[in-house]
Amino acid sequence: METDISVEYLFVSSLSDSLCVNVSGFKNLLKSIDGVEFKGNAINYKGNSYKIEVVSGAAEDGKSIYFDVTLTSSIDSLDDYTALLKHVRTVINKITQSPPQILWDGLGLYYSRLAYPQIYRIENLMRKLITKFMIINAGLGWHKQVVPREVEQSIKGQSNNDYLHNVDFIQLSVFLFKEYEGTSSKIILDKIRKAKEITELELTEIKTLSPQSNWDRYFAPLINCDADFLKIRWQQLYELRNAVAHKRSITKFDLARIERLINELEMKITEAISKLSDIFVPNEEREEIVDNVASTGDELIGIYLRKYNLLHEDLLRLLINNKLIEANDSSRFFLRHLLDIASKSGIITPNVRNQIQGMNMIKNELVHKARPDTSAFDLRGMISRMANLMASFNNIEQDFDLNNVSEPDLPF
Incomplete structure (x- = not known):
């Protein structure tokens, strides 16, 4: 793993701004940051030394000048480095009335690299839970029954055994948390309409009218965890995962959120896997499970x-x-x-x-x-x-x- 982290900014300043028309002027503005001192090609801040490179040149319009600024830190002082970067962006924003262009975000990349293995682990743990649940309750060949049309080309030439590895991260939660009605709902409603006394109805039958997810039907009775608890956290993790996957900047705070969400999810998913052998799915409901999975695609x-x-x-x-x-x-x-x-x-x-x-x-x-x-x-x-x-x-x-x-x- 790298020992140094670099972040590179680019901004353009008008030549009419007498305070920032050259590298020396820009550095003088950086000195306005409390605690900042320059020593050669280094900038000292809160007892730490960071390498700084500033390259400037005339912009094509002839009325402005561009600045290419790179700040480098060791991984031992990233908190102060993060604070310094924020101050630098504030100075640039005051000069240009807009934030700088980020040409390279080594800090975000560093935190993304720490986050990715953890996201990968929880994603595959969820796939393990769903695959094992489906094989036990819908048969070994369940994956052949649910390949949606829009992914046919993407999985062409691959084994259908890898079906879940072609399913998007957020869609994995649909397998467990999408609510659907049982096939007998209309019959029970008809029974309710015809009933003249409450004694003609059974509470267990009435409860089945409410659409339920596979989690609510089969896991909730065994695991003390509400479906929304997992669904909300999976959605939150999905948004952070997209930032990692699409090379958007994530911060130390984002990494901490990712780790907290994964810890909360992992605990419940692992418990669910351990309870799979205790789950009973009636024969008449097994087809419903497959239908529900197929309909998501x-x-x-x-x-x-x-x-x-x-x-x-x-x-x-x-x-x-x-x-x-x-x-x-x-x-x-x-x-x-x-x-x-x-x-x-x-x-x-x-x-x-x-x-x-x-x-x-x-x-x-x-x-x-x-x-x-x-x-x-x-x-x-x-x-x-x-x-x-x-x-x-x-x-x-x-x-x-x-x-x-x-x-x-x-x-x-």
Whole structure:
């Protein structure tokens, strides 16, 4: 690691300013800083000596002069060096009425180099948690089910086992903290609407109506940590990480914030990893987890999957309302079984059954295939047809006119 740190500034001063028309004039202005003394090519400040280089020259307009100023410090006196730099910038700002151009920020680079390994470590610790959680609860090949379209080219030629290494830092938190509804929410709402006594309802069912994240569903019962505690800190760390990654200046204060955030996150993420074997995800919720992950990658796919799940719920509710299936029937999550009941009872026509089966095939393709074949145009059409079917379920006696489809409001 380097033993010396340099910062280089460039500014332009008008020749009409008699106080700063040459190097000597500029140095005299620096002497106005309390505690500053010059000794040869060094500037003494608070008992420390810093090398200073000032180069000047005429600007092209002939009316001004530029100054290229470099200050160098050893890493042993960076706090005082930081204070000196601030004073120098203040002097320059008074001369030009604007801050100097920073040509080289060795101080920010020094702190960035200290921060990067720590950010790298926490980022990969989060990837470890998510990967292990998904493999345990969604299967070894879960990564093949969720590759979004916009990253297909970026991961071309790479192993899908490295999927999470292609996911942006901030998107990692979406896997754990994005809230979503369970597939049975509409059924429970229908039950609430029909209830005449509070005793007909169960508190645990009512609580499931509130959208929950994977953290709230599976980790919070085992770990004393609110999702917002982690989500807010991950967002704050993301902003600081961007400063490091994009070569923006960070300070000693920023480094301290990074270290504090990482320590707080690392403690909880490590605890979450240790609790993975204690987490139980019911079979009917495992598909929801994969759907939720898939929907974070492609907005249109996310809309399709959410609309499909609502269609599934509406069909189930239709059968329950007609006393064709019990609300707690273990087969209620299997679409083929629901379609068999609906078609045999005459609730839906063979044509509608075929359409829903086709929608299910597209849903499986989107979730389980790395590069879906269905075009965006076809997805929009299917979303429209699903909206039409759901409207028809609310009035099952009417004829299904799927050739007269009004486009729902879609955010694209």
